[in-house]
Amino acid sequence: MDIVVLVKQVPNTTEVRIDPKTGNLIREGVESIINPEDRHALEAALQIRDNTGGKVTVLSMGPPQAIDGICEALAMGADRGILLSDRIFAGADTWATSTTLGRAIRKIEQFDLVLAGRQAVDGDTAQIGPQVAEYLGIPQLTYVQKLEVREGAVIAERALEDGCEHIEAPTPVLVTVLSSLNEPRYPTVAGLIDSTRPRAPIEIWNGADLGVKAYEVGLAGSLTQVVKTFTPKGARNTQYLEGSPAAVAAQLIDALRKKEIRLGE
Amino acid sequence: MNSGLDYFGESHHILRQTVAKFVEREIKPHVDEWEEAGEFPRDLYRKAAEVGLLGVAYPEEWSGFPSDIFHEVVVNEELTRCGSGGLAAGLMSHAIALPPILAMGTQEQKERFIPPVLRGEKIAALGITEPGGGSDVGNVKTRAVRDGDHYVVSGSKTMITSGTRADLVTMAVRTGGKGHREISLLVVETDSPGFSVSKKLKKMGWWASDTAELALDEVRVPVANRLGEEGAGFYGIMHNFRKERLYLSLMANITAQMALEESVKYARVREAFGKPLTGFQVTRHKLVDMATLVEISREFTYRVAAKIGAGMNAVKEISMAKIFSAEVCDRVCHHAVQIHGGYGFMREYLVERLYRDSRILSIGGGTTEIMKEVISKIIL
Ligand SMILES: Cc1cc2nc3c(=O)[nH]c(=O)nc-3n(C[C@H](O)[C@H](O)[C@H](O)COP(=O)(O)OP(=O)(O)OC[C@H]3O[C@@H](n4cnc5c(N)ncnc54)[C@H](O)[C@@H]3O)c2cc1C
Ligand SMILES: Cc1cc2nc3c(=O)[nH]c(=O)nc-3n(C[C@H](O)[C@H](O)[C@H](O)COP(=O)(O)OP(=O)(O)OC[C@H]3O[C@@H](n4cnc5c(N)ncnc54)[C@H](O)[C@@H]3O)c2cc1C
Numbered sequence: 221m222d223i224v225v226l227v228k229q230v231p232n233t234t235e236v237r238i239d240p241k242t243g244n245l246i247r248e249g250v251e252s253i254i255n256p257e258d259r260h261a262l263e264a265a266l267q268i269r270d271n272t273g274g275k276v277t278v279l280s281m282g283p284p285q286a287i288d289g290i291c292e293a294l295a296m297g298a299d300r301g302i303l304l305s306d307r308i309f310a311g312a313d314t315w316a317t318s319t320t321l322g323r324a325i326r327k328i329e330q331f332d333l334v335l336a337g338r339q340a341v342d343g344d345t346a347q348i349g350p351q352v353a354e355y356l357g358i359p360q361l362t363y364v365q366k367l368e369v370r371e372g373a374v375i376a377e378r379a380l381e382d383g384c385e386h387i388e389a390p391t392p393v394l395v396t397v398l399s400s401l402n403e404p405r406y407p408t409v410a411g412l413i414d415s416t417r418p419r420a421p422i423e424i425w426n427g428a429d430l431g432v433k434a435y436e437v438g439l440a441g442s443l444t445q446v447v448k449t450f451t452p453k454g455a456r457n458t459q460y461l462e463g464s465p466a467a468v469a470a471q472l473i474d475a476l477r478k479k480e481i482r483l484g485e
Numbered sequence: 486m487n488s489g490l491d492y493f494g495e496s497h498h499i500l501r502q503t504v505a506k507f508v509e510r511e512i513k514p515h516v517d518e519w520e521e522a523g524e525f526p527r528d529l530y531r532k533a534a535e536v537g538l539l540g541v542a543y544p545e546e547w548s549g550f551p552s553d554i555f556h557e558v559v560v561n562e563e564l565t566r567c568g569s570g571g572l573a574a575g576l577m578s579h580a581i582a583l584p585p586i587l588a589m590g591t592q593e594q595k596e597r598f599i600p601p602v603l604r605g606e607k608i609a610a611l612g613i614t615e616p617g618g619g620s621d622v623g624n625v626k627t628r629a630v631r632d633g634d635h636y637v638v639s640g641s642k643t644m645i646t647s648g649t650r651a652d653l654v655t656m657a658v659r660t661g662g663k664g665h666r667e668i669s670l671l672v673v674e675t676d677s678p679g680f681s682v683s684k685k686l687k688k689m690g691w692w693a694s695d696t697a698e699l700a701l702d703e704v705r706v707p708v709a710n711r712l713g714e715e716g717a718g719f720y721g722i723m724h725n726f727r728k729e730r731l732y733l734s735l736m737a738n739i740t741a742q743m744a745l746e747e748s749v750k751y752a753r754v755r756e757a758f759g760k761p762l763t764g765f766q767v768t769r770h771k772l773v774d775m776a777t778l779v780e781i782s783r784e785f786t787y788r789v790a791a792k793i794g795a796g797m798n799a800v801k802e803i804s805m806a807k808i809f810s811a812e813v814c815d816r817v818c819h820h821a822v823q824i825h826g827g828y829g830f831m832r833e834y835l836v837e838r839l840y841r842d843s844r845i846l847s848i849g850g851g852t853t854e855i856m857k858e859v860i861s862k863i864i865l
Contacts, residue, residue, distance in 0.1 A: 405535065406503075406506075406507065406532075406535060406536045407503065407536075408535070408536060408537040408549060409499065409500050409503050409536060409537035409538070409541070409549070409550060410537050410540075410548065410549025410550040411537075411549075412499045412500075412503060413496045413499055413500075413550045414550070416495060416496075416499070
């Protein structure tokens, strides 16, 4: 089975702080890591490949430094890495990101399965997987916590709010995974060192390689624009009520009414 | 750390990050528990092997990448950073057990013994020390009597790191009469009849490593397990000591470095008489003295490592490094506990363990006195 894994390079959120003035993430000096769920997607891909053969390609869109994530993926055992990097990709919203990733997958051509994390810890939208599936016109299985492959199909267990669902879908198919799916392996030292060598199987594709126009991708190709980012102010105005229980209850009801909070008819 | 820039390149950097991450995720969260338990799960060998940590310093076909002496330095330093010297010593006991096989073994022996250990499936230990003496290696008493294509081995070994669960022990035995020329090295497989672990030893430090007394009662060891010629054991042991002493020096330096770091952190926040401890000149100067010793010791040890890496014999230098680094470590850990006051005596504080773990470093792998004997023979 040939598998494409979508891997996003994200800041290590355990270290991320927000600049109180601008409301933006302070990324300086913060280590970049592979989005945690994407490691599980990659692990799933590697296990399937190890059992059934085929090839695992990791695909990432990001600035040149995102190559570190690809190196790590190769050191875990991926066969090929592709980094989509071009100034015209910058500022992409999820729509433009999905379009770009989708175009690249089309260019890869040979694939039975696309695996992605459910959600990126920085962007947090969980939109990329589904949108890429839509772009490619293939079925999507999201929130997957168990995955099995058959000839021409995959069978997945999806985690729902109050239970789970077993479904089967024909390949090619896109699957987004949860961290409960498996325990990702470590990259090997030998693999990491190999991945930094010139002969490492890493390709970097730009807009021209994908045959996209500048207005289709990046900020220009985005349907949404960020107007402002801010941290909501959670200021509290605590009021202490005193007196007998009955008096406190009466005061409380008055206070709630004043705030126009309806207490039921 | 910005010292030793010349010694470390990109592959060392990658290795350091990998080991550091491994230590952070797989070891640190459990280290206190394993220290108290007196051992760590056997599975950790396999995990470390999967990442490729155990294969460093072995030929590329086994480790997966060409390594040099500073790759060994990196693994040693970062593992020691887990804060338990015992864990580092136990997980890496093959680093003293396998080199004689690599240096003296036949191709068949290397292929039989080394890869399963580097894959984390088998544990290897080095068995030299006996209840009757450790420093006087030439006086090993465990006897190996030839019987056809076997040796029949009887005797005992003690203080053997990883001894309670080792699958193979690279063991010094006496194959002839008196003297150091009658000592041979055998690889003893511990599932052989007559081999037993007589005791798991309780120790002052290095708790997370299991240390054992071993008994051999007419254990039949194939002659095919002898490393090199009969009587070549003493040379093999001496050759092996050089790397062991380097590892112990590195461990001393990192242990001291951690004691220093903990002390700096503590001295900044702990207040006495209305000011932080760093407000007292006597404390500041003590920290400076500690930092100076650590820095000098580390730089000297790196230099000696470079010499060994370049194929120089460096016996005098490595012996000096071992004496000096172990002494620095003792002194720095002593001051670190002092700076921590009563808390330095408490189990929750890392310096308490570092202090206990430090003590072995001037004893194991050849005592300070033996190092001085070695050096005096060279310079006098
Ligand atoms: C309105 C808007 C404006 C934005 N503007 C900017 C901007 O100016 N600059 C900027 O840097 N970001 C910007 N972003 C963020 C960027 O669009 C998202 O980070 C990106 O689209 C991925 O979305 P996500 O992080 O929510 O991923 P999710 O949908 O949560 O990720 C799910 C999975 O999709 C895959 N995936 C996601 N992103 C990638 C990727 N790049 N490569 C490979 N696989 C991937 C991974 O497998 C991941 O686990 C903007 C986002 C929005 C909504
Ligand atoms: C935690 C731990 C782990 C160990 N792991 C291993 C292991 O894996 N494998 C192994 O084989 N051994 C191991 N050892 C044993 C260690 O190598 C010995 O303890 C060490 O070599 C000293 O030997 P000894 O204990 O018999 O002391 P002795 O040789 O009895 O020495 C006692 C004292 O006399 C001094 N002394 C001895 N000879 C002279 C001399 N000629 N001149 C001046 N002073 C002298 C010594 O320096 C020391 O101070 C370990 C020890 C410990 C504590």
